[in-house]
Amino acid sequence: MTKETALNHTSDSSLNSDTSNEAHFHADHYDAVPLDLSGVTEDAVSRQISRIQSRRSKDTDLEQQVQNPIPDLEPAEIEKVNSISDDPKFNRFPASKKKLYVAVASLSCFLSPLSGLSFLPAVPEIASRFNTSGEVINISSAVYCIFMSISPCIFSPISDIYGRKITFIVCSFMFSVSTILVAVSVNLAMFFIFRALTAIFGTSFFSVGAHVVADLYIPRERGACMSYIICGAQLGTAFGAVIGGIIVNYTSWRVIFWALAGIGFLVCVMAIVLLEETSVETRHSKILKEAKKTNPKKKFVLVPINPFRIIKALKYPTLVIDGYITISLVFNMYSLLTPIRYVMDPRFNLTKPVYSGLFYLAPGLGYLVGSLFGGKWADYVVRKYQKKRGRRVPEDRLRQTYIPLGFIYPVSILIYGWSVEKEKGGMAVPIIFMFISGLAQTNIFPASNTYCVDSMPELAGDAIGSSYFTRYLAAALASAVCLKSINKIGVGWTCTYSAALLWIGFLCAVYLVKYGEDVRVNSLIKNGLRKPEEFESIK
Numbered sequence: 374m375t376k377e378t379a380l381n382h383t384s385d386s387s388l389n390s391d392t393s394n395e396a397h398f399h400a401d402h403y404d405a406v407p408l409d410l411s412g413v414t415e416d417a418v419s420r421q422i423s424r425i426q427s428r429r430s431k432d433t434d435l436e437q438q439v440q441n442p443i444p445d446l447e448p449a450e451i452e453k454v455n456s457i458s459d460d461p462k463f464n465r466f467p468a469s470k471k472k473l474y475v476a477v478a479s480l481s482c483f484l485s486p487l488s489g490l491s492f493l494p495a496v497p498e499i500a501s502r503f504n505t506s507g508e509v510i511n512i513s514s515a516v517y518c519i520f521m522s523i524s525p526c527i528f529s530p531i532s533d534i535y536g537r538k539i540t541f542i543v544c545s546f547m548f549s550v551s552t553i554l555v556a557v558s559v560n561l562a563m564f565f566i567f568r569a570l571t572a573i574f575g576t577s578f579f580s581v582g583a584h585v586v587a588d589l590y591i592p593r594e595r596g597a598c599m600s601y602i603i604c605g606a607q608l609g610t611a612f613g614a615v616i617g618g619i620i621v622n623y624t625s626w627r628v629i630f631w632a633l634a635g636i637g638f639l640v641c642v643m644a645i646v647l648l649e650e651t652s653v654e655t656r657h658s659k660i661l662k663e664a665k666k667t668n669p670k671k672k673f674v675l676v677p678i679n680p681f682r683i684i685k686a687l688k689y690p691t692l693v694i695d696g697y698i699t700i701s702l703v704f705n706m707y708s709l710l711t712p713i714r715y716v717m718d719p720r721f722n723l724t725k726p727v728y729s730g731l732f733y734l735a736p737g738l739g740y741l742v743g744s745l746f747g748g749k750w751a752d753y754v755v756r757k758y759q760k761k762r763g764r765r766v767p768e769d770r771l772r773q774t775y776i777p778l779g780f781i782y783p784v785s786i787l788i789y790g791w792s793v794e795k796e797k798g799g800m801a802v803p804i805i806f807m808f809i810s811g812l813a814q815t816n817i818f819p820a821s822n823t824y825c826v827d828s829m830p831e832l833a834g835d836a837i838g839s840s841y842f843t844r845y846l847a848a849a850l851a852s853a854v855c856l857k858s859i860n861k862i863g864v865g866w867t868c869t870y871s872a873a874l875l876w877i878g879f880l881c882a883v884y885l886v887k888y889g890e891d892v893r894v895n896s897l898i899k900n901g902l903r904k905p906e907e908f909e910s911i912k
Contacts, residue, residue: 462653463591470649471589475598477648478582479605481541481640484548485575487609488633489517491617494714494730495626502626503561507715508856513565514711518849520572522842526680528577529838532584534656534676540581541644548574549637556630575637576845579606583826583837588651592827593755596770599826600748600819607740607815614710614737618730686832686839688900691893694881695771696840698778698821700847701878702814705786705871707851709736709810712859720793721800735804739811747773748819767828768889771882774817779879782813783872790868824885828893831902 466474492499493514500510532540551570558564582602590598620629657676664671687693714729723729751773758769785806792802825837858867885892897903 463589465653466589466649466651474585474589474648474651475601477541477643478578478585479601480643481545481578482582482602482605483609484545484578484633484637484640485521485572485609486606487613487616487636488548488552488571488575489514489521490609490613490710490733491620491629491633492626493614493711493733494618494727495621495629496714498621498626499564503564505561509561512853513568514707515849515853516565517568517572518707518845518852520569521576521848522845523680524573524576524845525580525838525841526683527573527678529580529584529683529835530678530680532577532581533652534678536650536652536655536657537581537585537588538644538648538650540577541648542641544574544577544581545637545641545644549634549641552630552634552637556627556634571633576841580838580841583822585651587826588653592765592767592823593752593759595827596748596750596752596755596819596823598748599823600744600746600815603748603815603818603822604741604744607737607744607811612734612737614713614733615730618727618733622725622727622730683835683838683842686835687843689829689832689836689893689896691828691885691889691896692825692836692839694885694889695821695824696843697881698774698817698878699840699844701874702782702817702821703844704847704851704874705782705810706736706814707848708855708858708867708871709786709789709807711852712856715856716793716859716864717803720796732804732807735807736811739808739813740815741811743812743815744819747816748823750816751820751823754820766890767824768886768893770820770824771886771889773820774882775879777813777816778875778882782810782817783875783879785810785813786868786872786875790871791865794863794865828889829897831897 496507496510500507503510528540528544548571551567551574554567555564555571558567579602582605583599586595586598586602616632617626617629620626620632657674660674660676661671664674687696710733713732717723717729717732751770754773755765755770758772759765762769789803789806789810792798792806822837822840825840829836855867858870894903898905
């Protein structure tokens with residue numbers, strides 16, 4: 374196999390630098406993003422550069438420069454980069470700085486779930502303030518989730534165009550401003566509008582954080598790093614509602630949002646002081662470099678953003694199937710968390726928000742603990758099957774989801790729901806199985822998220838962005854219908870339907886592991902991103 378062919382595939386180059394088979398892996402693995410395909414997700418960049426070139430009426434042969442993902446390398450140097458582990462872009466920062474940047478991204482992901490869940494124990498008080506019902510306030514959670522799904526469509530391409538750091542700074546600052554306006558809301562419309570804006574800005578860190586991981590680490594290291602990103606989000610999930618319950622028990626619900634605004638400003642300062650730009654070269658810098666050849670004083674060019682590009686990534690079947698897995702997880706998560714106060718207060722005769730708020734600790738701590746080793750487990754599975762195959766197949770990562778998705782999570786949901794419905798087992802049973810369900814969920818997320826990142830590098834950040842888009846639509850649906858479902862058919866049957874969604878997700882994971890590689894590569898061939906002979910070379 375030629376080195377050129379090796380550059381056109383997406384498998385990990387080597388298992389460990391000290392293994393005796395390293396040379397074999399370098400020859401037989403296909404990891405780097407295809408040099409002649411990277412421009413596929415940069416249509417707007419190419420068109421804008423073409424316009425600049427035509428005005429200058431010079432043939433600069435820029436197309437080759439724009440498409441090269443490793444700027445300023447000569448063809449002879451490119452020939453040396455025969456695996457992704459050798460790619461110099463992954464060695465631009467020392468290991469200590471990489472960890473620091475992932476830590477900043479992880480803490481930034483704390484904002485959105487903290488904002489989304491901390492107000493739940495205060496729903497009755499907020500409903501009373503605006504003379505409405507708890508169901509209407511829970512609809513604000515649905516609206517919040519809808520705008521969470523919109524966020525990656527906007528900020529994933531913005532981070533590709535203008536850079537990760539500026540996106541972090543702008544979003545954290547605007548999150549805080551929007552949260553302050555929620556805190557001072559004088560009517561329900563104002564509350565809804567600015568809650569939606571906090572969702573747009575706060576959720577951006579999930580997809581941009583995944584980009585940061587992809588900028589810094591090779592695929593076989595990404596699962597563990599993605600766990601840290603998810604861990605930041607789960608800190609918000611674990612403690613958000615507890616903090617909200619304590620605050621609303623002793624003071625006003627508005628204090629919740631003032632506290633959130635302060636945390637947002639802290640994240641903004643961290644991004645300014647600690648975070649460097651992790652992109653090798655932003656699309657804006659490519660266009661600006663060309664524009665300066667005509668106008669050396671030019672400092673900025675406006676690059677158009679296409680938010681629908683994220684949605685277009687869903688034409689690839691493997692992303693849709695993997696997306697359903699995350700949909701089933703998020704639907705269960707929000708179905709479990711949103712109605713806790715309405716379910717637990719009457720079940721256990723709880724009279725204070727702080728008591729029901731403590732119930733959020735059980736799934737939250739499960740999320741936190743699971744996120745600490747879920748990604749490492751997925752990386753281990755990838756390495757194990759890489760040894761067996763002699764090459765890395767991204768779908769192997771999903772084998773790790775079989776036990777938590779096919780058994781632990783759905784069974785935990787069933788036991789939780791029916792123990793509450795039938796009033797069996799006291800507080801211990803629902804608390805234990807809420808914890809186990811959270812543990813199982815965040816054993817699945819790192820594998821699914823990382824699969825989006827490294828299975829289709831041709832799509833850049835669009836793959837993970839499409840996943841976040843679909844999963845938060847599911848969260849919106851769950852937030853809107855869970856309380857009505859519980860009121861109509863009870864907690865037990867609501868959880869039974871949720872468990873059924875998880876079992877369908879398990880079948881999706883099995884399908885991807887068995888047939889996903891064929892489906893994925895064939896869809897890339899169909900859309901012109903691969904050549905048939907490249908697929909034949911790995912069969």
